Amino acid sequence: xxxxxxxxxxxxxxxxxxxxxxxxxxxxxxxxxxxxxxxxxxxxxxxxxxxxxxxxxxxxxxxxxxxxxxxxxxxxxxxxxxxxxxxxxxxxxxxxxxxxxxxxxxxxxxxxxxxxxxxxxxxxxxxxxxxxxxxxxxxxxxxxxxxxxxxxxxxxxxxxxxxxxxxxxxxxxxxxxxxxxxxxxxxxxxxxxxxxxxxxxxxxxxxxxxxxxxxxxxxxxxxxxxxxxxxxxxxxxxxxxxxxxxxxxxxxxxxxxxxxxxxxxxxxxxxxxxxxxxxxxxxxxxxxxxxxxxxxxxxxxxxxxxxxxxxxxxxxxxxxxxxxxxxxxxxxxxxxxxxxxxxxxxxxxxxxxxxxxxxxxxxxxxxxxxxxxxxxxxxxxxxxxxxxxxxxxxxxxxxxxxxxxxxxxxxxxxxxxxxxxxxxxxxxxxxxxxxxxxxxxxxxxxxxxxxxxxxxxxxxxxxxxxxxxxxxxxxxxxxxxxxxxxxxxxxxxxxxxx
Ligand code: ADP
Numbered sequence: 001x002x003x004x005x006x007x008x009x010x011x012x013x014x015x016x017x018x019x020x021x022x023x024x025x026x027x028x029x030x031x032x033x034x035x036x037x038x039x040x041x042x043x044x045x046x047x048x049x050x051x052x053x054x055x056x057x058x059x060x061x062x063x064x065x066x067x068x069x070x071x072x073x074x075x076x077x078x079x080x081x082x083x084x085x086x087x088x089x090x091x092x093x094x095x096x097x098x099x100x101x102x103x104x105x106x107x108x109x110x111x112x113x114x115x116x117x118x119x120x121x122x123x124x125x126x127x128x129x130x131x132x133x134x135x136x137x138x139x140x141x142x143x144x145x146x147x148x149x150x151x152x153x154x155x156x157x158x159x160x161x162x163x164x165x166x167x168x169x170x171x172x173x174x175x176x177x178x179x180x181x182x183x184x185x186x187x188x189x190x191x192x193x194x195x196x197x198x199x200x201x202x203x204x205x206x207x208x209x210x211x212x213x214x215x216x217x218x219x220x221x222x223x224x225x226x227x228x229x230x231x232x233x234x235x236x237x238x239x240x241x242x243x244x245x246x247x248x249x250x251x252x253x254x255x256x257x258x259x260x261x262x263x264x265x266x267x268x269x270x271x272x273x274x275x276x277x278x279x280x281x282x283x284x285x286x287x288x289x290x291x292x293x294x295x296x297x298x299x300x301x302x303x304x305x306x307x308x309x310x311x312x313x314x315x316x317x318x319x320x321x322x323x324x325x326x327x328x329x330x331x332x333x334x335x336x337x338x339x340x341x342x343x344x345x346x347x348x349x350x351x352x353x354x355x356x357x358x359x360x361x362x363x364x365x366x367x368x369x370x371x372x373x374x375x376x377x378x379x380x381x382x383x384x385x386x387x388x389x390x391x392x393x394x395x396x397x398x399x400x401x402x403x404x405x406x407x408x409x410x411x412x413x414x415x416x417x418x419x420x421x422x423x424x425x426x427x428x429x430x431x432x433x434x435x436x437x438x439x440x441x442x443x444x445x446x447x448x449x450x451x452x453x454x455x456x457x458x459x460x461x462x463x464x465x466x467x468x469x470x471x472x473x474x475x476x477x478x479x480x481x482x483x484x485x486x487x488x489x490x491x492x493x494x495x496x497x498x
Contacts, residue, residue, distance in 0.1 A: 001127040001474060003030055005039045006115045008098060008108060008135040011252070012357065013047045013076055016098050017297055018246070018381045019160045022213070023132060025249040027079050029467035040115045043072060043083035045094040051076060052083075064117040065110070065176065071118050077251075084114050100328050105168035105199065106175070108135035113176040115139065116147050125151040128474045132158050134166030137203025138178065141188070144206055146177050154477040156470075157207035159200070161378050162221050162228050163301060165191075166199035173197040192229045201233050208477050210234075210241045211470075213379035214400030218243030226376055226399075244470060245403055246379040247463035253364075253385050260361035267457050270390045277365040284320050285347040290368035290442045292394070292435075293322030293350075295360050295382050298332050303373035303396065308339065309428045310371055310435065315348055317439045322350040324363055367391035369438055373431055377401045383420070387456030392449070393420035394438050396431070404461075408441060408452055419455045 005027055009020030023039060031037040055075040059082065062069055068087040073080065086092050092107040101107060116139055119126065129152045131139050140155045170180035173189065180197070183189045189202035204210050212218035218241055220226035222234050234241060251257075255273075256264050265273035278286060292314055296302045307323065314321040327333040336353060343349035352359060364370070370386035372395040379400030383393040395401040405420040406413045423434040442449050 001471075002036045002125065003027075003038075003128040003130060003474070004119065004126050005037070005130045005132065006112070006136040006139060007039060007041060007132040008111075009132075010039055010041050010076070010079075010081065011249070013051050014041060014044050014098060018379065019132060021249060021252075021381060022158075022160065022246050022379075024077055024079065024252075025247050025463045026467055026470065028077065028249065028251075029247075029463040030471065031079065033467065033471065035471075038080045038082055040082045040084065040118070042093040042111050043070075043085035044098065046096050047083070060118075060121065062117060062121050064114045069114050069118075082118065084111065084118060086110070086114060104135075105166050105197075106172045108166065109138060109168070109172065109176045109199070112136045112139050113142065116142055116150065120147055120150055125153075127153045127478060128156060129154070130156045130158065131203060131207065133160050134164055134200035134203065137166070137199050137207070138173075138176065138189075140203050140206035141178060141183065142176070145183075154208045154474065154481060155206070156209045156211060156474070156477070157203045158211045158213065159204075159221070159378070160213055161301075162200070162212075162226070162230055162234075163376075165201065165228065165230065167191055167194075167196045168199070170197055173199075192232065198230075201230055204230065204233055204237055208240065208481070209473060210237060211473070212241065212243045214245045214403045215243035216402045217376075217378045217399040220376065220399060242473065244466050244473070245400060246381065247466045248381055248384045248388070248461050250388070250462045253388055255365065255389050258361055258365070260358040261365050265365075265390075267390065267454055270453065270457075274366060274368070274390065277362060280362050281322065281350055281366060283347065284322075284350055288318060288320045288348055290439060291320045291322065291366060292369040292371055293363055293367050294325065294371050295363055296323075296325045296372070298325045298327035298336060298353075299329060300332075301375055301377070303375055303426070304332060304335070306373035306396075306426070306428060306431050307371075310373065310431065311339070311343070311349060313432050313435050315346075317435065319439065320348045320350070322352075322363055322367065324352045324354075324356065324359055326353045326355055364389040364391060368442060369394050371435075372396070372401060373426075374398060374401065375426055380404070384459075384461040387419060387459055388461060390453045390457050392438070392452050392456065394434055395420065395422050396426060397422040397424050408448065409437060416455070419452055419459065 007023045011020035011024045027037045052074040059071040059073050070085045072083040143150050170184050174180050189197045191198035311321045340351045370391045370393050377399040393405045395405045405422050406417045407422045408418045421434050421438045423430040
């Protein structure tokens with residue numbers, strides 16, 4: 001199959017969170033299975049030239065909406081990337097960052113159109129056009145309504161987080177060739193709450209299949225509590241909505257070969273190696289145990305109030321707390337800066353507000369527990385990464401966390417599946433109770449704790465199974481389309497005969 005992903009992120013060269021890792025992991029496995037896969041990405045100015053060295057070559061210059069662009073091809077992490085360099089006067093992708101510009105919808109709408117113009121120029125049929133999140137979801141309508149000469153069998157839209165929908169004024173939307181008079185309607189792109197365009201909504205309406213990144217999240221987003229006002233649209237298109245659990249890239253996340261750790265380990269050498277990895281955080285009191293921490297964007301979704309509370313609880317219970325995370329929201333960042341002041345000389349608290357890949361790997365390696373107290377979590381990668389690194393997850397049971405973490409003391413679940421701790425209610429009490437249970441098992445039942453680690457490390461969180469599911473869905477969508485076309489053809493034929 002010829003599979004084309006269009007995405008705003010691709011790890012490690014352009015990653016802000018889980019999306020970039022998912023696009024890398026999925027496309028790599030699809031390619032290994034013998035498909036012809038390419039990923040189309042903006043050529044951001046911050047992509048290090050060295051990361052493309054030796055593989056980068058110019059494909060073509062082309063125009064889009066009167067502006068010049070260049071397509072470059074490169075291989076990164078064994079994947080074929082098409083990097084689209086814009087020369088737009090607004091320097092859309094020369095801002096030193098992926099997101100958080102005031103004109104994000106305008107930037108990504110332009111990229112969407114450029115990506116499709118590039119594909120149109122190639123004149124090659126595409127089996128699957130796979131779109132990720134709101135940034136590129138207008139492509140579904142563009143292909144079906146405007147650029148009809150693009151030969152695309154099926155269009156998939158994966159929703160990585162329904163909270164982010166991409167809202168903009170109608171004029172911005174019109175600039176890429178979608179007439180608001182026709183498209184800004186309640187059935188298509190009109191936001192359910194205001195008189196703006198909602199790009200994710202239009203993607204849901206126009207895509208052939210909509211995939212949520214975990215089975216539980218696929219159900220949750222149909223409800224008012226988790227749907228962020230798109231629940232009605234999703235209910236209407238429920239027939240094409242499915243949940244497929246994300247995997248993690250097991251080449252990047254492998255304690256047996258992790259270049260960032262400086263040491264390698266497996267279950268057998270875990271205890272000894274974790275001690276060494278803990279010494280990397282030399283400001284922390286090495287005698288206190290256990291070590292618990294979080295690696296996360298600091299946004300309301302991730303349970304900000306609970307994180308603050310967890311630091312206090314950990315201190316009371318005698319452990320160490322590590323946090324690696326930064327916030328795109330100034331107010332939240334200020335709040336965490338105050339926390340840093342509060343715990344400045346406390347040898348039981350490590351707070352780091354940078355985005356640092358290497359430190360992330362070292363934290364996963366050093367931790368005994370990883371805490372993910374999210375309000376909602378579409379899939380979540382950190383709990384899977386933690387388990388692979390021998391850290392036991394403590395999570396709020398929501399979305400993908402419910403699908404991957406099974407409480408050690410939930411006797412309704414077969415013991416062979418239990419791999420962590422979870423709490424249902426989003427409250428400080430529920431979390432504190434869960435933390436107490438976790439610390440108690442760690443201290444009093446060493447053998448049971450090691451069993452949890454063993455199960456986590458032995459679990460298969462790779463993309464193998466999920467990529468296979470995606471492939472099956474691609475095939476069935478294409479078959480469905482072919483049989484519909486066949487039916488239409490025969491109907492036409494019959495009416496011609498009669
Ligand atoms: P989301 O996509 O909502 O941010 P996920 O759990 O799906 O959350 O993915 C988060 C990814 O980003 C993980 O790979 C995690 O290690 C990484 N990450 C988050 N914050 C940081 C940070 N400050 N530094 C390095 N990596 C981070």
